[in-house]
Amino acid sequence: MTETAQVVKTAAPVRRREKKRRNVFDSLIGRSALQILAVVGFFLLWEAAVRWGWLSGFLVGQPSGVLRNLIGSIANGSLFADTGYTIFEAILGFAFGTVIGSVIGLALWYSVFVARLVEPFIAAINSVPKIALAPIIILWFGTGLLSKVALAISLTSIVALITAYQAAKDADKDLQALLFSMGASKQQIFKRVIAPSTLPAIIATFRINIGFALVGAVVGEFISSQHGLGHVIYVASSLYDLNTVWAGLFTLMLVGFLFYHLVEVIENWLLPWKQQQGGTQINV
Amino acid sequence: MSSPKVQLRLNGMRKSFPGKEAATQVLDGLTFDIHERDFVSIIGPSGCGKTTVFNIIAGLVDPDDGVMLYRGQEVESLRGRVGYMMQKDLLFPWRTVLDNVLLGLETKGVDPKRALDTAREYLSTFGLSGFENSYPKMLSGGMRQRVALIRTLVLDPDILLLDEPFSALDYQTRLYLEGILMEAVETFHKTVILVTHDIDEAVALSKRVVVLSQRPARVKAVHDIALNEHSPIAARSDPRFSGYFHTLCAELDIQTRKSA
Incomplete structure (x- = not known):
């Protein structure tokens, strides 16, 4: 008795391995603070470097000048007009490109023969840098809205097509077999297995294609246009007006950023069954 | 005892799949009968073509040769x-x-409203009321397989083809689901063909057991299982249970030794 008591008394308590502690900044507020700090620091450093003559304001621009420029173009309304124009082109190109590409990609599931037939052509088209088509597209569709939309479609549709086709090919064979054994027709299998199981992949391409649609719109504007952020950037850079170039670029960045998060909202709305797996990672 | 009526007859089923070098013959003139309201287990060595039999019955695979008769009709x-x-x-x-x-x-x-009523009724019969709006990944393995069983039964199929339906589950869940299956089969008067690796399960649940040979599969033997009890736990304690169990084990053992 006394012996055991003795053991309990003298035994050193077992030290548990210390739990991994989360970084103190690892919360929404903490992370946001760090992110804002990084951005503010970057611009302050840039501003200071130009003011103290370490960098040439003529070649890199100056944050205060960019800000003044932004405020000015917001005040006279030109920023909203140009941004709106570019967004309109990009959204049209994105929407048509995604729909056309996805529909063709899914349709290829219907016929293995046709799919095999056209596969090399799709690969060939995909390997053409679509931007190189821009001069021809402008020749065909003019210098207005249509050519920018067409350029954006040429960029986005092929991504949507390949993704949709691949996802349709990869759709769970067992689910198809099960439905087939229930007597389902090909249309029913398409509607109940192929379409819903390709949806996540198609939505994933939204993220990429939003970017591509903006590329199409801006490059189209570079080549020939009277409006849009691409036009603003192009004209300003040919005048060595770096502050205006930056103002246009930052606006484009903001637009892309907002769209990216819009896709997230759409994803959560369309794929409720994909939710709540959370961003858990093994704690190594 | 009058001879039981044949519901489904497979006669001389042959099937081979094209392989890299030579075609693999999977079924070699497979012939067996399924009676009305039968419960037949098909056991055999791994890869002997049990699933192919199901795929042929379900229309997922076309046989090279052979006839299928359903209630006398080809x-x-x-x-x-x-x-x-x-x-x-x-x-x-x-x-x-x-x-x-x-x-x-x-x-x-099926008319959507009637379908909905039927589905709800089945879900409540199988104790899954309240889970109607859950997504599968929120359910346990046993519950998911129960939903799959309901999905199968709600169609009121002529024959249930069960391809190792419980083999991914733990033993307790498995006994539980076997019980549910047996009750459902009794209630809805279903004919069942069960493919299983589990001799224990085959003996406990079946009226008859078909033993297939090594690939290319032929019917090696058909055993009638005459246990009084068919609830999974009671069946396993029937005095004749271990006799059947050992007979079937021996039959499969010979197969494995031959192949070794």
Whole structure:
């Protein structure tokens, strides 16, 4: 008795391995603070470097000048007009490109023969840098809205097509077999297995294609246009007006950023069954 | 005892699959009968073509040769009339429990309102009320397989094809689901063909056991199982249980030794 008591008394308590502690900044507020700090620091450093003559304001621009420029173009309304124009082109190109590409990609599931037939052509088209088509597209569709939309479609549709086709090919064979054994027709299998199981992949391409649609719109504007952020950037850079170039670029960045998060909202709305797996990672 | 009526007859089924070098013959003139309201287990060595038999019956695979007779009528397959259940639950992840149960009824074109009523009724019979709007990934393995069983039964199929439906589950859940299956088969008067690796399960649940040979598969033996009890636990304590068990084990053992 006394012996055991003795053991309990003298035994050193077992030290548990210390739990991994989360970084103190690892919360929404903490992370946001760090992110804002990084951005503010970057611009302050840039501003200071130009003011103290370490960098040439003529070649890199100056944050205060960019800000003044932004405020000015917001005040006279030109920023909203140009941004709106570019967004309109990009959204049209994105929407048509995604729909056309996805529909063709899914349709290829219907016929293995046709799919095999056209596969090399799709690969060939995909390997053409679509931007190189821009001069021809402008020749065909003019210098207005249509050519920018067409350029954006040429960029986005092929991504949507390949993704949709691949996802349709990869759709769970067992689910198809099960439905087939229930007597389902090909249309029913398409509607109940192929379409819903390709949806996540198609939505994933939204993220990429939003970017591509903006590329199409801006490059189209570079080549020939009277409006849009691409036009603003192009004209300003040919005048060595770096502050205006930056103002246009930052606006484009903001637009892309907002769209990216819009896709997230759409994803959560369309794929409720994909939710709540959370961003858990093994704690190594 | 009058001879039982034959519901499904497979006669001389042959099937080979093209391989890299030579075609693999999987079924070599497979012939057996399924009686009305039968419960037949098919056991055999791994890879002997048990699943191929099911795929032929369900119309997923065309046989090279052989005849299938359903109640005396020659048929190509029983596609649309079987309830196929596999080891994987195959619940559609983007469909809720209720929508998964409705899957077959929708495919069959049953009136949506009637389908909904039927689906709800089955869900409540099998104790899954309250889970209608859950997605499959929120359920346990046993519950998912229960949903799969409901989805199969709700179609009121002529024959249930169960391809190792419980083999991915733990033993307790498995006994529980075997019990549910037996009750359902009794209640709905179903004919069942069960493919299993588990001799224990085959003896406990079946009226008859078909033993297949090594590939290319032929019927090696058919055993009638005459246990008084067919509830999974009671059957396992029947005095004749271990006799059947050992007979079947011996039959499969010889096969494995030959192949070694």
